[in-house]
Amino acid sequence: MKNVQCSIGFVLSLPYGKDSREVASFYKSLIKPLVSLIYHTPQIPVSIYMGGALLEMLRSHNGAFFDVMKELCERKQVEILGGGFYEPLFPLISKPDRIGQVELLTTYLRQEFGKRPRGCYLPFGIWSPDLASTLATAGMEYVLLPDVHLSHAGIRMGTQAAFQHYITEHDGKTLCLLPVSTRLKSTLYQGSPREFLEGLLDLPLRDQGVLVLMEDFASWSTLSPSRQEAVLAWWTELFSLLKTRYGELDLRLPRDVVREIVPTRRIHLPPLILSPEGNSEHFYVRQEVSRIEEPHLLYAKMQYVQSLVRQLRGDRSRKKTAREDLYRGQTGAAYSIVSGDGGVACPWLRHAAYRALIQAEKNTREKGIFYPSVVKTDFTFDGYPEYLFQGERYNAYLSTKGGAVFELDILEEEWNLLATCGRYPFLKLEGSSLSGEDKEPRLLFVDRFYEEGVTLEHCIRGTALVVADFSGAHYTVDHYSRDVLDITLSHEGVVRQGRRQTGIHISKRYLFGPDTLRVRYHLVLEGQPSHPLRFVPEINLSFPPQVPRKMRYMKEGAGGPRDASFLEAGKERAEKVLFLPEGKNGSTCLVSFDKEVPLWHYPVLTAGKKAGETALQGIALLPLVDIFPHTSEYTLEIAISPAVKG
Template identity: 30%
Template structure:
């Protein structure tokens, strides 16, 4: 038995970080990697470099490219292609797949004079429709988790040799990627070598491709005092091995291959890309789990994905201005970075919030590029925006977007183009503006102390029916019905939205449809995303309550007889002012994000936004109604 072993890694930088972080990453990871590879001439290596990484290196460390060019010239290094902004390919449209792949191919060919033949798939995220897109781009092979190959059920396909994949008459070769060794430094050179030699002794030749995580680079390539590095000890062990081990690269590997087995690999992703290494019995299931599972697990990520799909449609509809269309399309591509659509352990973190805020910024810049001055006109579009089989109302004005969902009758997206922010995007799963509630009088004491009631309410989970829509005036009128309390008293709520560039006016008419008196608390909830500004400046709240002006940070508090409340977002310098025709009582709750510092058990807390509850005590006789109007003013 002989073993063909390919080693490599993927180099990328996360968007939204400070330049000093990129420099630190370069000095700790990429510089030691390349300098050691340059000296280890006998070690063939494979490298994937994302587009943003290439851009940053070109501006800050062009000497990096000189070393790569020399190693390519001596056939030591192979550079893979793929998506320019490292997207999960199954999540994006076919045109974006081709566009991102061609953009990275062009960049690599420009820098190194050679076109890549292979592609890197983040998390081995796969869909058979990718074959056609890769063939269009001239990609001949790709790396895929070996578990996805060996669980396909086809004869001879065991994850130890290349496999030919076909779709609609087009083919691409999948090379088995062994993700068990992503953290290769955890193994000693001897234990890794023993694991390779025990792979499958009944075969004449096996293929093992290991792409270790970039965080493993220091542990593999840094030598300690008085001893050699991990990789040097491994190369020394190979020379003493009883079984022939040939170090090679994917491109060289395919030049000497006999005809491959054929297989059909359905939608899936690497089971080792999940937060914890799964138990063996789960591997087959996880390998057949679509990467879109990340969307279903988070309402916030699903909303971002819906926005990306919608803006992609808008960009594709641009005609007659190629430069405008190209600019808009590249902004969409920037929003497709794979880690944006993934939550570690399904929990929001400050890092995930930064990525999502940046993605919304890119998408709003793309959307603005599609609006031609003099042609665009304000409108209300009725469409199934978030792909839940229910139509939403998209009010699109010159300066803002307001998207209304009939589930709960709330605004679930508030885009301000002057600062490219969605102020409804918070870390809580079902955030929005003007979320309606009706509680019993028992909730009044809790709300007055700044505590959320734990009882079920009436309207927040109701489906609102359209009563009328005026596209010229940008008005929508909705209505819903519900029952309240142990007596199941029927009541109804009419809700009229009036949209303007300066803000939103919402009129409520609550009616008691029961023969009995209705007593309770009517509440409307507004959730805002607030982000720290420069020098970690905190969001601020100003409340004019009981004829006294009160200023504070975002803390849990309750106020009575509120004339107005003002929220300041220090990141964008936007101010949101809330008023009502009848002074409400107000409860304020901060939205907190918790995170752990690497290597520490202590949690740090960060303000991510604020939940504002406006509430009024309601006493209605049978067939009587009450009217409340709330104004939200935006100043950016």
């Protein structure tokens, strides 16, 4: 009699937005040798989960892979699992979008491999009680979940109950739950395959117990080539041992487990999301996404575009295209604080999600009818009104909290110039003169006053002495016109210098032109500061990482333009700053001032996903306005032309 019932599976996935070189490397280093190993050991059944984004990318370059996978499915050795096509964080999206994502992947798998998936796998170990009805409605019969979920329903890990499958219900629909052993997964590669197999065979599982193992290669690209080879060699040896000791194991596919073994009992699980390593837990994915501002802003954008797509009527083809772009923008890794690919702190992942959402938004606009306007709404769900300028060439989203712009979309290029990320403690770059720490997100036109002696190094490190910080202040709307396309905000604040306090009135008038966004500052001091100050309306910009760029400072008179690197800090005096692509062609971004001003700049760098790597999140540009004790009024106009053809 066979001792242990076991199901082995693999998760092969890449988030939407990976370039073709990374996909080719992932296929060559992992997918091809792993599938070859499975193909040449027909005695060993395995389940495989592949995200839709990876399948799309493989289809255009590796057609033979699909032929092999179809053969493996036909000989009933491999079960392909379903899920969300672009691997969304399901609790963040609407029920129709959840069902749409699952059905899209189901249709794709049936067309490519001739088999309709009956079960699914959810990346990030995510769960929400209402997913039971959603997945059942989409045709799923069971879901594979990390067994730590069971511990929150009173089941002790390591006991017989942790290796049994259960049934859950929501809204009258049922779904089977197959627990995946996180403890067993954590022991992979710690010893030899023989030691691993001996430990597996020693587990005290009775008739109804099934050990489910799913190996997730989410961090594969962070491994060295030698480590990758060692992992593949480990699995090759394990498969060889499984062939020789096949009689001691009852290897099953998940669908066979569900079909042949009756669920132990009904169970209900609380909401939960796991870290990529599966060793820490975070309740309530919505709260986790709101922990820092950047993923929350992306979530708010997704919700806004989702509402635009839902309202689209008449043109079915246009709605279908917009919905598919929306699904791409829901790629879950971009909303995660930390994922195997770096989460929201990964620049290419963040830009890819915004690009898809901007594409979806453009597809909701009807040609010949759309006209520029400013819409008032609580876009970020924080109780403060936001003002959304929607133009033909760019979008600009303005918040009354801080009076700053938090999104600036170039529609033709389909990128958000404010898809930045702050240098939060968990992303801090160590051992660099350009490292620093942020407490707030990096937005456009963030108003702060510093002591006169502030230095560029202080600003880089985040240690500058701020005597008045209005980044979180509530600005009053003095004027707003939906059709005239300008908004005036103001704030009454206080500058503190020791015991002395000086009142200050800030007025910011935003003008939304066809090609240019302008802000006109008017500062009025209500008293005299004890010594000079520096007003800094901070400018942060982020560019797609695929296109290297440089800065060009320009001013009237002698000297001519001067180029500067994105990767270095520097000081200049100028009236205009061009952000140029390194090549001859492409769009540039122009920042101009109504007078020559001192300008500081530095790159916003964080730790990368690999040890020793850095990630360029954006560029900080600091115009300096010196404020003296005997002058009571100051003005400054800043204009940003987001997409100037170069």
